[in-house]
Amino acid sequence: MTDAATVGVLCFPGSNCEHDVVAALEGLGAAARIVWHSDSDLSGFGGLVVPGGFAHGDYLRPGAIARFSPAMGALSSFAERGGPVLGICNGFQVLTEAGLLPGALMRNAGMRFVCTTVECEVVSSSSVLTAAVPTGTVLRLPVNHYEGNYTVNAEGLAELERNGQVVLRYRDNPNGSTGNIAGVANRAGNVVGLMPHPERASSALLGSADGLRLLESFLAAVANGAGASRAPRVAS
């Protein structure tokens, strides 16, 4: 059963963080369900997450094939209607390839895969992921990627900064991203992508529970009906 409070977690062949995202959301009392990428009907979900992994193997640019999946068309419509959408790691890459978020994720500056835990600072509250987290809050979050080097040109960066679309910044940049950017939102703030994995920081036993603050904020947006049912339709 799905209702407006249920979060859909998209799964492509090669995704691998879908179970972790569901577990973290369920740990917060939310309802979440995995949706196969070929499903073009996402009606009924109050929020959507594109999780981490290697959709379609990442043999081309990460996300370059995933954006053509039927579920992505439905996700785009959902986003246009103001529905809360979160892309984590590979999901962030998919959202940039789909044109839902500005910029691109290039290979890490060190040209190596990096898996470690870094400190990030919330630098804007104007997004569904950070609305409930005060600016200046420092979070310990795991990163795990080869192509996490967020890249945008100077003009684009200025626009992002001006609009408060940079939501999360590394304090110790692991990948060389422009402006130490770890996460960005779209202009409306309902679509957010980030390279760190908030679901991996979901328990003190695992080393950090800081990611829950971000996921709680996202779930609050879902519960507030920022989603499909009540969001104003954006002219396209």
Place this chain on the structure above:
Amino acid sequence: MIGSPQPARSDPDRAAVPEGAHRALGLTDEEYAGIKAVLGRPPTAVELSMYAVMWSEHCSYKSSRAHLSRLPTKGPQVILGPGENAGVVDVGDGLAIALRIESHNHPSAIEPYQGAATGVGGILRDIFTMGARPIALMDGLFVGDLGDARSRYLLDGIVRGVAGYGNSVGVPTIGGQITTAPGYRGNPLVNVFCLGLLRREHLVLAAASGAGNLVVLLGSRTGRDGIGGVSVLASSEFAGEGATKRPSVQVADPYEEKRLIEACLELLSAGLVVGIQDLGGAGLACATSETAAKGGMSMEIDLSAVPRREPAMSGVEVMTSESQERMLAVVTPENLATVRAVCERFEVEAAVIGTVAEPDPDGVGRLRIRDAAGGEVLGEMPAASLADDAPRYRRPIAEPADLAARRAVTVTLPDPGGRHDDALLAMLVDPAWIYRQYDHQLFLNTVRGPGEADAAVLRLAAPGIAWQGKGLALSCDANPGWCAVDPRAGTAATVAESVLNVACTGARPLALVNCLNFGNPEHPEVMWQLTEAIEGMSEACEALGVPVVGGNVSLYNASDGADIEPTPVVAVAGLIERLASPPPAITWQEGDALVLLGEPASALAGSRYARDVLGRAAGALSPVDLAQHLALCGLVAELVAAECAPAPAGVLHGVHDVADGGLAVALAELAWRSDRGARTEVARPEELFAELPPRALIAAADPAPIEQAAAAHGVLARVIGRAGGQRLTIGAPGGAVLVDTPLAALGEAMAASLAGRLDAAPATH
């Protein structure tokens, strides 16, 4: 039946087998005679190629099998021991773990990225073929000295290969070990361990049963890669012909494997397959003959039905290709449509390539290879003869001629009253450069990741299997330095260290798997090393109560005539009954008392100091008193487990084993990880670097409860100093200062060890 098919010159499957062809395939004349005796006639080309791969050292264990029966394999927790794709061990709550370790040494020497990557893929298939969800990988890596450019190239490629496959396929690599020594320059070792979690009722075996059932090949198409991998590549020495063997290395496709994992786990949990077997070394020849033999059935294979990557492949090539990411499932005809539907959803190709049949009227299950359904028979062999009738050799065994002379040497510490800072700094290694390239966090199970504690600690859970409060401790260990001096005592000490490592995270050991990497078994000294190592492993496993549930033997690890040092690798899995808090890490706090637990150590033979600093591989290794070691492990596990409980005891601030590198290296690692120094004193200067027996160092504000517990367990405890300050100072009785180094120097040495050598241009921020 096999008659005298008309030979067609251009058809390798039907051409008469030329005299002596078996030798090029790695078979001896005696083995060829054995094949003729089994068949009652000369083999066809297809048959000869299948026997060549199945009777290779890699597949048949023909040099080691007679000795492996010595290993203790029983225990109340053991569900399946050696001989299956993986060992399976009960962990309670209706759950079991499946575990295995395998080598991919020879392919990695030729093509490090693909060799290591396909090693990961192969071990994963061994686990999920049992019905288990793979949740953890570890890698044991051995390369030449990193001052050498080729060894750096190999390590870089191997680590990228493990990362490229493991990360993408979605299984975390949570631990491992790295050894650098000149002997691995031409023949690096890549051992990969995998552990999976399953519900006991989902356990599936690799047997073909039920006449009329269908043989279904799942996954990748069959290509020309990896032909002869097990025979030409893995069962002979290297002698400078690496490039010509490159076609024998397989190519990895983790995306295919990821879809194969999901499809197979769904098929297995839904009960849609009768039996299933992965395709690895020896490809279809192995999977078809083993499943038929285990089921006691005949099997008909239709070569034309095998999906191929390229046209015009011969039957020989199809049957012996080691193309990766394939599985062989036995399916009832009624379930075929459902199996196809599941595979289609995961975009996994499924092709019916044969059928299971009743044994022949003479009671023998035969494997028949036809060129088409109901077509010409290109090969017909008793299925069990491929798997079981390989010769077993009792190869000559001889201890080295200079053994007594080497053991008579006493390795001493030069300048025992002087400073040893430089030696210590040169021995420090930070493996973070390796494990930061591996996803070690997926599945939200990693409570202690690589480098944090002596063993990795995971929540015992998997997608679809909820966590019920237990923890799993995993450690992968090897010490070729010890084993070079004394393979028997060295292997026993390796097992002892591994068991102590899991105890340092509060776990009791459940099971051990091993990978025995040795040189050319035709050298009697290598066979001596192998049998001594098996004896030492057996003694330690018996004394410490750890059954061996699986293993792998890799022989012919030699290059340009030089055998590698004996390198038995072990991986121990332990269980933490209540994991409510993380076990103490490798750390200490300001003012902590440092308590050393265990028997005193002072002999330097076999130590890293003796090898790396003095250049001495001689002397007599101190044997580990296994009864004392059992008491030590019990004590440490008890102390640490009390810190993992819902209400932690709060006594221990940190714990670290003392073995490789000795007390000085253990102290330096603790200081570096804590960013805090210490003032300590050793009982005698040799204790700085002496490695055996393995001991444990505990940091606690108050040493009294630890001393009391130690006394109760009959374990020696000695307070050797206090943590604090910005320098690591190690003194000796009488006031000599042996080590006095600032923390910054430790950090610089750590950074220079791997990252400094392998990242020409460090990441810029």
